[in-house]
Amino acid sequence: MSDVLTLSNVETMYGRVMAIRGVSLKVTEGSIVTIMGSNGAGKTTILKTISGALDPFKGRIAFERAEIAGLDPDVVARRGIAHSPEGREVFPLLSVRDNLMMGAYTRRDRDEVARDMEKVLGWFPVLRDFLEKSAIYLSGGQQQMVALGRAFMQRPRLMLLDEPSLGLSPRLIQEIFAIICRMNGDEGVTMLLVEQNANVALPVSDFGYVLETGRIVMEGPRDVLLASDDIREFYLGIKGEAARGDRRWKVKKTWR
Amino acid sequence: MELLTIADVLQLLLVGLSQGCLYSLIAIGLVLVYKATEQVNFAQGEFMMMGAFVGYQFIVLMGLPYWLGVGLTLIVMGAFGYGIDALVVRRLTGQPVFTVFILTLALGIALRAVAGMIWGFGNYTLPAPIPGNLKIGPVVMAWSSILAILLTALISVGLYAFFRFSRHGAAMLALSQNQLAAFYMGIPVKRLTSVIWAMSAVFGACAGLLLAPITLVSTSMGFIGFKAFAGAIVGGFGSIPGAVAGCLLIGVTEPFFDIAFPTMKGIGAYLVMFAVLLIRPQGLLAQIHAKKV
Ligand SMILES: Nc1ncnc2c1ncn2[C@@H]1O[C@H](COP(=O)(O)OP(=O)(O)O)[C@@H](O)[C@H]1O
Numbered sequence: 207m208s209d210v211l212t213l214s215n216v217e218t219m220y221g222r223v224m225a226i227r228g229v230s231l232k233v234t235e236g237s238i239v240t241i242m243g244s245n246g247a248g249k250t251t252i253l254k255t256i257s258g259a260l261d262p263f264k265g266r267i268a269f270e271r272a273e274i275a276g277l278d279p280d281v282v283a284r285r286g287i288a289h290s291p292e293g294r295e296v297f298p299l300l301s302v303r304d305n306l307m308m309g310a311y312t313r314r315d316r317d318e319v320a321r322d323m324e325k326v327l328g329w330f331p332v333l334r335d336f337l338e339k340s341a342i343y344l345s346g347g348q349q350q351m352v353a354l355g356r357a358f359m360q361r362p363r364l365m366l367l368d369e370p371s372l373g374l375s376p377r378l379i380q381e382i383f384a385i386i387c388r389m390n391g392d393e394g395v396t397m398l399l400v401e402q403n404a405n406v407a408l409p410v411s412d413f414g415y416v417l418e419t420g421r422i423v424m425e426g427p428r429d430v431l432l433a434s435d436d437i438r439e440f441y442l443g444i445k446g447e448a449a450r451g452d453r454r455w456k457v458k459k460t461w462r
Numbered sequence: 463m464e465l466l467t468i469a470d471v472l473q474l475l476l477v478g479l480s481q482g483c484l485y486s487l488i489a490i491g492l493v494l495v496y497k498a499t500e501q502v503n504f505a506q507g508e509f510m511m512m513g514a515f516v517g518y519q520f521i522v523l524m525g526l527p528y529w530l531g532v533g534l535t536l537i538v539m540g541a542f543g544y545g546i547d548a549l550v551v552r553r554l555t556g557q558p559v560f561t562v563f564i565l566t567l568a569l570g571i572a573l574r575a576v577a578g579m580i581w582g583f584g585n586y587t588l589p590a591p592i593p594g595n596l597k598i599g600p601v602v603m604a605w606s607s608i609l610a611i612l613l614t615a616l617i618s619v620g621l622y623a624f625f626r627f628s629r630h631g632a633a634m635l636a637l638s639q640n641q642l643a644a645f646y647m648g649i650p651v652k653r654l655t656s657v658i659w660a661m662s663a664v665f666g667a668c669a670g671l672l673l674a675p676i677t678l679v680s681t682s683m684g685f686i687g688f689k690a691f692a693g694a695i696v697g698g699f700g701s702i703p704g705a706v707a708g709c710l711l712i713g714v715t716e717p718f719f720d721i722a723f724p725t726m727k728g729i730g731a732y733l734v735m736f737a738v739l740l741i742r743p744q745g746l747l748a749q750i751h752a753k754k755v
């Protein structure tokens with residue numbers, strides 16, 4: 207299988223602060239890849255750099271072998287990358303239907319768009335009752351469904367998902383991740399997922415990266431990561447909590 | 463003060479209505495840009511003034527047929543509005559909103575100076591689109607005033623349909639609600655924003671062409687932009703129907719105010735604004751969902 211996305215030594219700055227420090231990663235066609243990392247690690251920054259909302263200071267970003275670093279985000283979207291951003295970012299005053307249809311803005315295949323709309327409503331039947339309501343009236347979980355559905359309506363070849371579990375109840379998280387798996391399995395959408403919540407993200411992934419303060423400190427196939435003591439302890443919380451300072455020290459010692 | 467006859471009242475109402483429509487055309491441009499980008503174009507009145515001068519250039523100085531001159535003026539002003547955003551305002555994205563305020567204030571002053579250098583600082587006549595008056599009983603209306611009312615109605619309905627039913631209109635609504643998300647949808651945000659500036663300059667030019675036969679063309683004619691501003695604020699600034707309502711309110715009360723208080727001629731618009739803001743600080747038709755923060 208070929209690599210859909212490749213990042214090589216990407217660095218991104220906010221002013222003079224470097225948030226991403228030489229990140230290299232790749233996403234294989236048809237897979238789900240997860241970047242795990244705690245709050246402030248730089249996960250959102252990586253996704254924004256890929257989708258063009260931020261320009262990298264250094265490094266290369268190849269999507270289907272073409273360089274996309276520095277392109278405007280609308281151009282990147284037209285190339286086939288959909289970004290479901292952190293905090294959902296729905297269009298608050300547009301109806302749920304118009305929100306979903308905005309995903310299909312660049313598409314001309316009306317019949318296919320209508321079929322995809324039915325698919326999305328099949329996955330998230332609760333949205334059917336709110337189709338003509340403004341998205342601002344939806345709950346957080348429903349807005350997350352709109353954001354995911356809207357991204358799918360773009361018919362992307364790569365989907366970037368920024369913490370889809372954030373602020374949702376365990377039951378909703380299960381529901382939403384089940385749909386993410388179906389978008390990947392049934393529809394063949396390649397996924398790059400970033401999550402603090404490794405418990406739910408890692409098990410559905412094919413491959414994972416661990417990000418700490420802007421650096422990739424560990425990577426591997428799911429099963430290898432799931433078996434790793436460090437991952438079990440610090441990201442899955444299986445052996446109980448360690449103190450924060452302790453954790454940094456240990457992370458450095460074992461991973462670098 | 464003499465008592466007004468019914469015919470006088472009717473006459474003043476219609477004159478005020480048509481004046482309010484001219485304010486509306488300017489205010490619609492202000493609100494379009496504000497909603498899309500949260501930038502306030504203080505040069506909007508000068509866009510109108512430029513429209514009048516460009517029309518004067520084509521129709522009077524070059525002697526082109528009236529409607530051809532109008533068509534060319536609208537094209538030139540559309541390109542002008544597009545260019546102002548694409549070449550100047552867009553570069554300030556990410557700067558404090560205040561920067562754009564100052565920039566557009568300076569732009570307005572510069573445009574007055576440039577227009578004066580090109581066309582002179584005098585008063586110039588531009589023919590009316592349809593000369594003459596319409597008499598209905600005792601009431602007399604200039605055809606250009608009637609045209610102002612019709613055109614404003616047409617543009618309002620047209621804009622409503624555009625935002626409601628067209629793909630690009632929907633995309634403009636989307637980008638005004640969440641610019642980054644609009645980018646992520648593949649919407650060409652930068653280009654559409656420049657198109658919004660172009661639309662706003664074209665509506666301003668329409669106002670200028672309609673106002674010119676009434677007040678003459680001069681570098682200072684853009685100052686009525688301030689009344690459009692007051693109207694937009696009365697309407698809540700974020701809403702086009704609100705801005706039109708506010709401008710009509712100001713336009714209609716103005717002639718009565720000027721007759722009642724001749725010594726305070728011209729400030730009625732601002733008194734209406736203060737009065738409305740005292741009673742309803744958010745404006746007549748403020749957006750129901752105020753932006754957070
Ligand atoms: N707009 C910004 N300006 C300055 N620093 C920022 C900005 N956004 C994020 N950062 C910093 O960059 C780092 C990475 O942030 P982010 O990518 O949002 O992390 P994550 O998504 O993993 O929580 C953090 O230290 C954060 O404080």
Ligand SMILES: [Mg+2]
Pocket residue numbers: 249250251292369
């Ligand atoms: Mg984040």
